Amino acid sequence: MHKGYATIIVLTALAAATIVICTGFGPAGVPFFGMSGNDTTSLILFDIRLPRVIAAMLVGAGLAAAGVVMQGLFRNSMADPYLLGTSSGGALGASLAIVLLGGAFRSILAFAGCLAASFIVYGIAQKGGRVKVEQLLLTGIAVSMFFSAILSALMYSAGQNLHQILFWLMGGFWNISWDDVKLGIIILPASLALLLFSRELNIFSMGEDDAIHLGVNVERLKIFLLAASSLITGLAVAIAGCIGFVGLITPHIMRFVVGPDHRVLIPASMLAGGILLALSDTVARTVGNEVPVGVITAFLGAPFFIWLLKRRFST
16 A cells, blocks of 8 residues: 555544544543533533534644645745734734624635735745745745734724634634534535646646646636635634634654655645644643634744744755
């Protein structure tokens, strides 16, 4: 059996085990096994913890898939929805929905914000039909800061909606319900649809010129993959707010394990991303007072990003 497919089987088993284990942990001290079966226990396990764990798995899988695609599309190992401003655009869209529309159309505006941020960053960083790594990262930072300025103005005038905006900025799964899980399920087909473009992404990794010569419609591919990544990120932001670095860490780790073939890398990263975020959320809600899961992923991701920078500029 191919090593990559064997890894996917192992990760699938680990993902199933993660759901069971994470559902069994919580501050209420109600274990998954040996539960008493009373109404309170069932409520904690199946209406509070389980939808939260499944939502974390779905969001983590989506962010990882978007990270794989962005790294392949930009041929940049440091690209992810958070660093390129996509998540900030989604948070701005969701915040506008909260302040102006009372939370209505939150998912639609989050998607629109992600899409706008992606194309703004790509359009500014593009020069002569090419996108340089340094320009891409700096443009993503600049766009994120611009969106942050708008968010600051919204927060200043948000009044009683301020705490909801802070929720989106910090990222977390505090009030997850089964309705959020239903929305998150859309992430799965959207992410798996990216597998249809695995061949083009593999060819694209050799360079734009080679991809054009091999018959890949490069510009159409960029537009579609940016839109798909924005949809996935927008859904993730609408469910859990801004959660950084999941789309950066997991594609790198899986690339070392299964190789660069996107036919294997995308599903492997999705499974690893779901496991990482579910475990991070479990830590966030069980260690002392509950902290935003975005804090946990930032503690993991920031050193990883620094290591990538040192590794890139030392070679």
